[in-house]
Amino acid sequence: MANKPLIEFTDNGIYCAQGKFYVDPWKPVDDAVITHAHSDHARWGNKRYLAHHLSREVLLYRLGDISLQTIAYGEKIIKNGVEISLYPAGHVIGSAQVRLEYKGEVWVISGDYKTEDDGVCAPFEPVKCHHFISECTFGMPVFQWKPQQQLFDDVNNWWRGNAENNIATVLVGYSLGKAQRILQNLDLSIGNVYTHGVIENTNEALRRNGVILNETHRITPETSKDEVRKGLILAPPSSVGTPWMRRFQPYSFGYCSGWMALRGAKRRRAADRGFVLSDHADWNGLISAIDATGCEKVYLTHGYTAPFARYLSEIGFDAHEVHTLFGDDEASNAPPAEGEELVAELGAAI
Amino acid sequence: MKAFAQLFLSLDETNKTNEKVKVLKDYLTCVPDSDKMHMLALFTGRKPKRVINATQIRTWANVVTGLPVWLFEESYNIVGDLAETMALLLPQNTESSSDKTLTDWMAELNTLGDKTEEERKLWLTDAWAVLDTQERFVFNKLLTGSFRVGVSQNLVIKALADITGLDAATLTHRIMGNWMPDTYSYEQLTQKGDASDDVSRPYPFFLAYPIQETSDKQKSAGELKVTLGEADEWQAEWKWDGIRAQLIKRDGQIFIWSRGEDLATEKFPELHPFLNALPDGTVIDGEILSFRDGLPLPFNVLQTRIGRKNITKKILKESPVAVIAYDCVEYNGEDIRYKTQSERRILLEGLQEATPHPEIFRISALINFANWDELAGVREQSRAMIAEGIMLKRKSAAYQVGRRRGDWWKWKIDPLSVDAVMVYAQKGHGRRADLYTDYTFAVWDGDKLVSFAKAYSGLTDAEINKVDYFVKRNTLEKFGPVRTVKPELVFEIGFEGINRSNRHKSGIALRFPRILRWRHDKPKEEADTLENLKALLGD
Numbered sequence: 094m095a096n097k098p099l100i101e102f103t104d105n106g107i108y109c110a111q112g113k114f115y116v117d118p119w120k121p122v123d124d125a126v127i128t129h130a131h132s133d134h135a136r137w138g139n140k141r142y143l144a145h146h147l148s149r150e151v152l153l154y155r156l157g158d159i160s161l162q163t164i165a166y167g168e169k170i171i172k173n174g175v176e177i178s179l180y181p182a183g184h185v186i187g188s189a190q191v192r193l194e195y196k197g198e199v200w201v202i203s204g205d206y207k208t209e210d211d212g213v214c215a216p217f218e219p220v221k222c223h224h225f226i227s228e229c230t231f232g233m234p235v236f237q238w239k240p241q242q243q244l245f246d247d248v249n250n251w252w253r254g255n256a257e258n259n260i261a262t263v264l265v266g267y268s269l270g271k272a273q274r275i276l277q278n279l280d281l282s283i284g285n286v287y288t289h290g291v292i293e294n295t296n297e298a299l300r301r302n303g304v305i306l307n308e309t310h311r312i313t314p315e316t317s318k319d320e321v322r323k324g325l326i327l328a329p330p331s332s333v334g335t336p337w338m339r340r341f342q343p344y345s346f347g348y349c350s351g352w353m354a355l356r357g358a359k360r361r362r363a364a365d366r367g368f369v370l371s372d373h374a375d376w377n378g379l380i381s382a383i384d385a386t387g388c389e390k391v392y393l394t395h396g397y398t399a400p401f402a403r404y405l406s407e408i409g410f411d412a413h414e415v416h417t418l419f420g421d422d423e424a425s426n427a428p429p430a431e432g433e434e435l436v437a438e439l440g441a442a443i
Numbered sequence: 444m445k446a447f448a449q450l451f452l453s454l455d456e457t458n459k460t461n462e463k464v465k466v467l468k469d470y471l472t473c474v475p476d477s478d479k480m481h482m483l484a485l486f487t488g489r490k491p492k493r494v495i496n497a498t499q500i501r502t503w504a505n506v507v508t509g510l511p512v513w514l515f516e517e518s519y520n521i522v523g524d525l526a527e528t529m530a531l532l533l534p535q536n537t538e539s540s541s542d543k544t545l546t547d548w549m550a551e552l553n554t555l556g557d558k559t560e561e562e563r564k565l566w567l568t569d570a571w572a573v574l575d576t577q578e579r580f581v582f583n584k585l586l587t588g589s590f591r592v593g594v595s596q597n598l599v600i601k602a603l604a605d606i607t608g609l610d611a612a613t614l615t616h617r618i619m620g621n622w623m624p625d626t627y628s629y630e631q632l633t634q635k636g637d638a639s640d641d642v643s644r645p646y647p648f649f650l651a652y653p654i655q656e657t658s659d660k661q662k663s664a665g666e667l668k669v670t671l672g673e674a675d676e677w678q679a680e681w682k683w684d685g686i687r688a689q690l691i692k693r694d695g696q697i698f699i700w701s702r703g704e705d706l707a708t709e710k711f712p713e714l715h716p717f718l719n720a721l722p723d724g725t726v727i728d729g730e731i732l733s734f735r736d737g738l739p740l741p742f743n744v745l746q747t748r749i750g751r752k753n754i755t756k757k758i759l760k761e762s763p764v765a766v767i768a769y770d771c772v773e774y775n776g777e778d779i780r781y782k783t784q785s786e787r788r789i790l791l792e793g794l795q796e797a798t799p800h801p802e803i804f805r806i807s808a809l810i811n812f813a814n815w816d817e818l819a820g821v822r823e824q825s826r827a828m829i830a831e832g833i834m835l836k837r838k839s840a841a842y843q844v845g846r847r848r849g850d851w852w853k854w855k856i857d858p859l860s861v862d863a864v865m866v867y868a869q870k871g872h873g874r875r876a877d878l879y880t881d882y883t884f885a886v887w888d889g890d891k892l893v894s895f896a897k898a899y900s901g902l903t904d905a906e907i908n909k910v911d912y913f914v915k916r917n918t919l920e921k922f923g924p925v926r927t928v929k930p931e932l933v934f935e936i937g938f939e940g941i942n943r944s945n946r947h948k949s950g951i952a953l954r955f956p957r958i959l960r961w962r963h964d965k966p967k968e969e970a971d972t973l974e975n976l977k978a979l980l981g982d
Binding site: 233234235236237239354355356357358359360361363364365366367397400403404407 | 455456457458508510511513514517518521522523524527528531532535580872875876877878904
C-alpha cells in the first residue's frame with residue numbers, strides 16, 4: 094500500500110491525488126465526481142463533471158451548460174490509473190456511492206444515502222471496501238424510522254380527511270428526492286397532485302431523463318383555488334408562509350423531514366402535521382451500512398460526527414471524524430445539506 | 444391511554460385556538476367520566492405524585508436500550524426532554540397492545556408507592572413494552588412529573604363549558620382548589636347549582652393587564668387620561684413584589700393558596716394566628732411578603748424560604764412574612780365578587796381594623812392623587828418603596844375571573860438595565876431544543892469579564908437562530924451541555940431589582956433578568972462594568 098493515502102481531505106473537498114480528481118468538491122476544480130445532484134454536493138464552477146446517467150438532466154437544469162459525462166451503476170472508468178465506479182446510494186434518483194480502486198486499495202465515498210428501498214430510486218447497495226467515507230446526518234439513536242408504508246398510510250389518510258372537509262392539502266418536501274418519493278406513493282384516487290414550479294422543473298428534468306413519474310399539474314398564476322381544493326399540493330420548504338402558499342387557504346400543511354422525529358423541531362416548524370420521512374439513513378441504517386462494507390476504517394462527514402464516531406469506536410470500528418462543508422456539524426433547524434439546495438433552486442426558477 | 448396520547452399529539456399539531464377546543468371536546472366526549480377527570484386534573488396542573496424518582500427511571504430506561512450511558516445523555520442533550528428521549532430510545536413498538544385507560548394507568552401508578560424497587564422496575568419495563576412511542580412519551584411525562592401541555596386552562600374550560608352548557612366562570616371556580624380525580628367526580632363538577640361544596644376552594648384570581656405593553660413605550664400622564672378617563676374613578680395602590688395569595692377561613696379551618704394554585708398553608712405559620720382570628724366565611728386576596736420592623740424586604744429574602752420543605756426557626760427569624768391585603772372576595776360566607784371595588788374595600792378595612800394582629804394582617808394603602816400627573820410623580824418612588832410600580836383599580840369594578848383588560852391595570856416602573864457580553868450558551872428545551880437559547884452574560888471587572896446573570900428570553904425566533912449560528916461557530920470550550928463562547932455579542936439586559944449575594948461570583952443577584960435587545964451597535968469593549976452595576980445597589 095502506498096505511503097500516502099489514496100484520498101485526502103483538503104480545503105477544496107475530498108481529493109484523490111493519484112487520480113487528480115475530487116468527489117463533490119465545494120470549490121471549483123478541474124475534475125469533479127458527483128454523488129448526486131443536491132447543490133451542496135454538486136456545485137457550480139468545475140471544469141468537468143462525472144455522475145450517474147439519471148443525474149444528467151437535473152444537473153444540466155441546475156448548473157447550466159457544463160461539461161458532463163455520465164455512466165451507469167457498475168460501469169468502470171479509469172482516470173490516471175484509478176478505477177472509478179458508481180453504486181446505488183438509495184438517497185434520491187441518480188444518487189451514487191463512488192467506489193475508487195488503486196493497486197488493490199478500495200475506497201467508497203457514500204455521499205448521502207438511505208438503506209430503505211423507497212421504490213423510486215435504485216436501492217442502496219453495500220460495497221466492500223477498505224475505507225468508507227460515510228455521512229451521518231441522523232447518526233444518533235433517537236432517529237429510528239418507521240417503514241415508509243406506514244408513513245404513507247398516514248399521509249394518504251390525512252389527505253383523504255382534508256379532501257372530505259374541503260380543505261386543500263399542502264405537503265412540503267425537497268424538490269429533488271422527497272417530492273418524487275411522495276408523488277409515487279400517494280393514493281391518486283383521492284385527487285390530483287399539484288406542484289410548485291420549482292418541483293415541477295425538477296420533475297420535468299427527470300422525465301427528460303426517462304424517469305416515469307405519476308401525473309402532476311403545475312401551479313401557475315391562473316390555477317384557481319377551487320381547483321386545488323381536493324388536491325394535494327407539493328411545495329418546497331422555501332414556499333412556507335409565502336403569499337404563494339397562503340392563496341390556497343383554507344389548507345392543512347404537512348412537513349416531511351427526518352427532523353420531525355423531534356417534538357421541538359416539529360413545533361418550531363409549526364406545521365399542522367409533521368411526517369418523519371427522510372432520505373437519509375437512520376441510526377440502525379447507518380450502522381448496518383457501515384458494517385456491511387467490511388471496511389478497516391470509516392470516516393464520518395456531515396451530521397452528528399463526534400458522538401457517532403465515539404460510539405462506532407466503542408463497538409469496534411476504527412472511526413474518524415472529518416470536517417466537510419456538506420452542511421453543518423449539528424444542524425437541526427433546516428438541514429443545510431438540503432436547505433442550500435433551495436437557494437440554487439430558487440435562482441434557477443426565477 | 445391511546446385516546447389521551449392522541450389528544451396530546453393533536454394539540455401539538457395545531458396552533459389554532461378553535462381547533463384546540465375542538466380536539467379537547469372530541470376527547471371529552473369519547474372517554475369515560477373518570478378519564479375526563481384525570482385529564483382535567485393533569486391539564487390544570489394537578490400532577491400525580493412522583494412515585495419513582497427520575498434518576499431510577501432514567502437508569503432503567505438506559506438499561507433497556509442497551510446504549511452506553513454517555514450516548515443516552517448525549518441523546519438527551521439533542522432532544523431536550525427526558526420523557527421524549529426515553530420514548531425515542533426504547534425499542535420500537537409500533538403497534539400498541541394495551542387497552543388500559545388513562546384511569547387504569549393512573550390507578551396502577553398510585554399503587555407503586557407500596558411496591559418494592561424490583562416490582563416497580565418490572566412494572567415500568569412491562570409498561571414500556573406494550574405502549575407505542577407516542578403513548579410512551581405521554582406516559583413518561585406523567586411518570587417524571589414533567590407533564591405540561593400547550594393549552595391554557597381557559598381553553599379547557601371553554602371546551603367543558605360547550606359540552607356541559609355551564610358557564611365558564613362557574614367551571615373556572617369549580618375546577619380550583621384541593622381536588623384530585625379520586626375525590627371529585629365529573630358529576631359533581633358539572634352539577635347544577637353553586638360550587639360551595641368544598642371549604643378549601645379558592646376563587647379564580649383577578650389579574651391585571653400591563654398598561655404599557657413594553658418598556659420602550661412609556662405611557663405619559665396624558666395618555667393615561669385618554670385610556671383610563673378621569674383620575675377620580677380610580678383607586679391606586681403600590682404593586683408589591685411577593686407571592687400573590689388567597690387566604691381562606693371557613694368552618695374553623697384555614698387555607699392559604701398561592702396564585703399557582705398550590706396549597707401553601709403550612710409554609711406560612713406566622714399567618715395562622717391572624718387567619719384563625721378572622722370570622723368564618725372570609726376570603727382575602729393579598730400579597731405575602733417578607734417584613735422586618737414594619738418594612739417590606741426585597742423579594743430575594745422571601746425567595747430563601749420558597750421551595751423549602753421544612754420551615755425552620757432560622758428561616759422564620761431571618762425571613763418573617765406578613766400579608767398586605769388587597770381585596771375581600773368572600774364576606775360572612777357570601778361570595779361578594781359582584782360588589783364594587785369601593786364596597787369591597789370598606790369591608791376589607793373593617794376586617795383589618797378588627798384584627799388583633801395588625802403587624803401581620805396589613806392592608807395595601809391607597810395612594811392619594813388628584814390627577815394622573817401627580818400619580819406619575821409618585822410612581823417614580825416605587826423602587827424606594829420596594830414596590831414594582833403602581834396598581835390601578837376602577838372603583839366601580841367587580842372582582843373578575845382571570846386576566847381581563849379594562850378595570851385592573853399594572854403600571855410598572857422601567858426595568859434597570861446594563862449592556863453585557865454573552866460568555867456562555869446552553870441549549871434550550873421543548874420548542875427550542877437543540878438550539879442555543881440560554882445565555883450567561885458578563886460585565887467588565889478591570890480587564891476581565893465577570894458573569895452576573897443568565898437569561899433566556901427576550902429575543903425573537905429569528906434573532907435566536909442568528910445567535911445559535913454564532914454560538915456553533917464560535918465555541919471556545921464545551922463543558923457538558925454548556926459552551927464557552929467567544930465574547931463578542933453585546934445585549935442590553937433588563938432586570939427588576941438588584942441585591943448583594945454571596946452565592947454568585949459577581950457578588951450580586953438580579954431579579955427577573957431578561958434580554959431587552961441585541962446591541963449590534965456596541966463592541967464588547969463598550970459593555971458596562973461591574974462598578975456600574977454595583978452602583979445600582981443603592982446601599
